[in-house]
Amino acid sequence: MPSLLIKNANIASEENDNLITADVLVENGIITKIAQGIAVPDDARVVEASGKVLAPSMFDTHIHMREPGQEAKETIKSGTEAAINGGVTGVVLMPNTSPAIDSAAMVRMVYDIAKRDSRIPVYTSGCITKGREGKELAGIDGMLGLGVKMLTDDGDAVPDMSLLKRAMEYASEFDCFFASHCEVLELSGPRALNEGVVSHRLGIQGTPACSEEICMDRDIRLAHATGARLHIQHVSSKMGMETIRWWKQMGAKVTAEVSPHHLLFNEEDIGNYDTHYKMNPPLRTAEDNAALLEGLKEGVFDIIATDHAPHTPFEKEQDFVSAPNGITGLETALVSLFHHYLKKGEFGWGLLINRYSAEPRRMMGLEPVPIVEGGPAEFILFDPEGETTFSAEYMQSMSQNTPFLDQTLDGSIDLVVLGDDVLLDR
Amino acid sequence: MTRKDLLDIESLSRREIEHLLDQAGPFKELFTRSVKKVPALKGKSVLTLFYEPSTRTLSSFEVAAKRLSADVTNFDVPHSSVVKGESVRDTIATLQAMRTDYIIVRNKMAGLPLVIARETKACVINAGDGAHAHPTQALLDGFTFREVFPKPEGKKILIVGDILHSRVARSTSTLMRKLGVEVAWLGPGSLVPKYGPEDIRRFTNFDEAMQWAPDSIYLLRVQMERQDAPYFPSLREYTKLYGVTRERFKRIADQGIYIMHPGPVNRGVELCDDVMNYSRCLIDQQVENGIAARMAVLYWLKPDENSPS
Numbered sequence: 001m002p003s004l005l006i007k008n009a010n011i012a013s014e015e016n017d018n019l020i021t022a023d024v025l026v027e028n029g030i031i032t033k034i035a036q037g038i039a040v041p042d043d044a045r046v047v048e049a050s051g052k053v054l055a056p057s058m059f060d061t062h063i064h065m066r067e068p069g070q071e072a073k074e075t076i077k078s079g080t081e082a083a084i085n086g087g088v089t090g091v092v093l094m095p096n097t098s099p100a101i102d103s104a105a106m107v108r109m110v111y112d113i114a115k116r117d118s119r120i121p122v123y124t125s126g127c128i129t130k131g132r133e134g135k136e137l138a139g140i141d142g143m144l145g146l147g148v149k150m151l152t153d154d155g156d157a158v159p160d161m162s163l164l165k166r167a168m169e170y171a172s173e174f175d176c177f178f179a180s181h182c183e184v185l186e187l188s189g190p191r192a193l194n195e196g197v198v199s200h201r202l203g204i205q206g207t208p209a210c211s212e213e214i215c216m217d218r219d220i221r222l223a224h225a226t227g228a229r230l231h232i233q234h235v236s237s238k239m240g241m242e243t244i245r246w247w248k249q250m251g252a253k254v255t256a257e258v259s260p261h262h263l264l265f266n267e268e269d270i271g272n273y274d275t276h277y278k279m280n281p282p283l284r285t286a287e288d289n290a291a292l293l294e295g296l297k298e299g300v301f302d303i304i305a306t307d308h309a310p311h312t313p314f315e316k317e318q319d320f321v322s323a324p325n326g327i328t329g330l331e332t333a334l335v336s337l338f339h340h341y342l343k344k345g346e347f348g349w350g351l352l353i354n355r356y357s358a359e360p361r362r363m364m365g366l367e368p369v370p371i372v373e374g375g376p377a378e379f380i381l382f383d384p385e386g387e388t389t390f391s392a393e394y395m396q397s398m399s400q401n402t403p404f405l406d407q408t409l410d411g412s413i414d415l416v417v418l419g420d421d422v423l424l425d426r
Numbered sequence: 427m428t429r430k431d432l433l434d435i436e437s438l439s440r441r442e443i444e445h446l447l448d449q450a451g452p453f454k455e456l457f458t459r460s461v462k463k464v465p466a467l468k469g470k471s472v473l474t475l476f477y478e479p480s481t482r483t484l485s486s487f488e489v490a491a492k493r494l495s496a497d498v499t500n501f502d503v504p505h506s507s508v509v510k511g512e513s514v515r516d517t518i519a520t521l522q523a524m525r526t527d528y529i530i531v532r533n534k535m536a537g538l539p540l541v542i543a544r545e546t547k548a549c550v551i552n553a554g555d556g557a558h559a560h561p562t563q564a565l566l567d568g569f570t571f572r573e574v575f576p577k578p579e580g581k582k583i584l585i586v587g588d589i590l591h592s593r594v595a596r597s598t599s600t601l602m603r604k605l606g607v608e609v610a611w612l613g614p615g616s617l618v619p620k621y622g623p624e625d626i627r628r629f630t631n632f633d634e635a636m637q638w639a640p641d642s643i644y645l646l647r648v649q650m651e652r653q654d655a656p657y658f659p660s661l662r663e664y665t666k667l668y669g670v671t672r673e674r675f676k677r678i679a680d681q682g683i684y685i686m687h688p689g690p691v692n693r694g695v696e697l698c699d700d701v702m703n704y705s706r707c708l709i710d711q712q713v714e715n716g717i718a719a720r721m722a723v724l725y726w727l728k729p730d731e732n733s734p735s
Contacts, residue, residue, distance in 0.1 A: 203558030273537035
């Protein structure tokens, strides 16, 4: 492709919130020069970026693409296009497909589909137990041999503690880590919403936060005892945040993620049974929102991940208990975080890039993609003055189960570049 | 002041509630006449859709609709395609095609009547959805309460039993509070939720609750079918701690406290036999008032303008 010259961009990095205005020249997929007033090469495409932010592109470590098995909700093709639409150029799939990704054969199959259908790198996690049934260990060596780094039964916790402990001991031989969806099923009830005022009002048995917190503590203790690396997924409560904070102070090898929806919404948003606010773990209270934001700023949460979970309209239009858990997130995460936090000065680009671009890549054993001379071109151009309407037409995902549907938020993703390719040019 | 659906009490204003209770009065007077029927809903069709077994509520609605001269069809859920796995929405599409004017629904899923109401032009009446709401029960309770306390403001009602799983407790508490009645809950700690409206007093001790001096005690049915999940050790222990035993009944009768119950009662569990012969026991009155209250609801609701009728 011809070279690409981005003029007068405000370059962001994870180091701090300062934006540096300069031109950026991309040749053969590599950032070759960053300077003021770069002369336009003969064949170059020039993009005027005054007032816009040039940032490393995002990387999402918690994605459900439903393929194989539930292709009416999403496929690797539609899901990766949704990622690009949201400024995300790398994803880690969860293994709760049907059949589950619990063997080398399944990993290979997913990678073959991704190679055929995706314009961005796709990584997958692998199951801890066969079929995510919590009974026998999955084919760990075979999956890790194909490059899998994350082992998880996401969607469920491993109920048998001795099995999880053994898995952690066994896997110490390999370069991998565990990721935990934390939940004590005996306490969870129908897994529909938080136990509290709203569950009472709506007459549905709620899931108390302690269901998640007990399992979180359990898994970190097991990892601590065995020396395994552990990542805690989608923390939803204040005491969950405090649990991780405490364990990090104890020196445990634990990382944690928070999702945009747990930061931005709480149980009150469910209103009159709005299933676009139904996910697991559930939305909790305004006090939890505040604690999660505090944890994100402080670094208790190493990464932001969306838990992108597509479902068809028919499924989501059922009654609240019958409707499946989960909302989509890939296309809305960056813009909604900008609109609600960056624009209001809650935190800046430095933190956002660190938590949603650099740290997720590091966790997966990948290099971050800062905008530096000699670095790979893997960035987005973001217009803080623009706006985005999340209409059904805008969305590339096959599913539109998001509270942001038809909302207009500040900020827009104008350009997504990966190496030689301009993946998105709005 | 009309609505298409009656799904809960929460969304009703005090004015709407009082209007419905006022309307129920003349309907009740009808019952003393030799001809108990009015032509108000002549030519209208009412369909009952009960996914949960019910005899009392179902018959009450049926009688209410017939006394308004509506045609009533009971959709036979156990023998329908529902058991073949048909989704509720597809069932509703079928019913829509039958051009029914009112759908009365009971389902174990909280919020399901709302899903139906969104899908159909017919008026939807919630006859009980999970632990969420049972609005016509609350209206009949309110009506009954007003018969003994014409000015309910400031009166006190103590609701006793399994509050946690009870749609009756939720709806009746909400309605009473909207009428200015003070509400308290009494029951085992495992069945009295600490969440919910803060102005409702919580008791786990019968004597303490009695010291609060309620004007009426509303006993909930102990759900025998829930005994597999141990919320309390035994029925015997429940009765000892929370039942209206003969000793407690004596005190209640001495103080002239009214007794209410949504039925059916478990004699010897939540109440002793003596209660059923007590002059201030309102249980039979509640049943009769249920028909009047449901007539008022059917008469009040109005389908969308482009209703299929």
